Amino acid sequence: EAQVTQNPRYLITVTGKKLTVTCSQNMNHEYMSWYRQDPGLGLRQIYYSMNVEVTDKGDVPEGYKVSRKEKRNFPLILESPSPNQTSLYFCASAGGEKLFFGSGTQLSVL
């Protein structure tokens, strides 16, 4: 089944403790992206990647890192999480004009 898989589904952490949210897709898509969703602000793009080893900032990249060492994986790294990064995160990949989203990761930073 074609899908985008994110892990973990829920994560509670403390300020400053590095964490990684994984994202994997099995559709051989070149394009992948990370979004965060906050009440009243909608979905905002954090980073995107047009292909392996090619990444670029979205609208809200501060405090995040990404890497794209292989086509299927696009992890989101928070080196030193802060409470304002508490949010619902979605990974997506695109084939043509269609975006496929993962189920989301609810992150709480205390």
Add this chain to the structure above:
Amino acid sequence: DAKTTQPNSMESNEEEPVHLPCNHSTISGTDYIHWYRQLPSQGPEYVIHGLTSNVNNRMASLAIAEDRKSSTLILHRATLRDAAVYYCIPQGAQKLVFGQGTRLTINP
């Protein structure tokens, strides 16, 4: 980025058609019009997209105005499962900017 205007919320009854409007008067000539929806506690889900002509798929129909400044997503026979937030996005897929969308409520 093209600006969009959608109603904040709409309500309909089960098994009736639903017409969800979207205004995108600043759309560029090459941008597709995408519609996504987000069910509660899930990631956004692709619904349909089109450029100039009306489009149909198993989920919905998309009616695009001749001047492309507006479009309407048509759910032909709404079910309870169609209750979601619907986003109209007039851009290329790889730079989609999600606005607030329309929250659709379906009454049994």
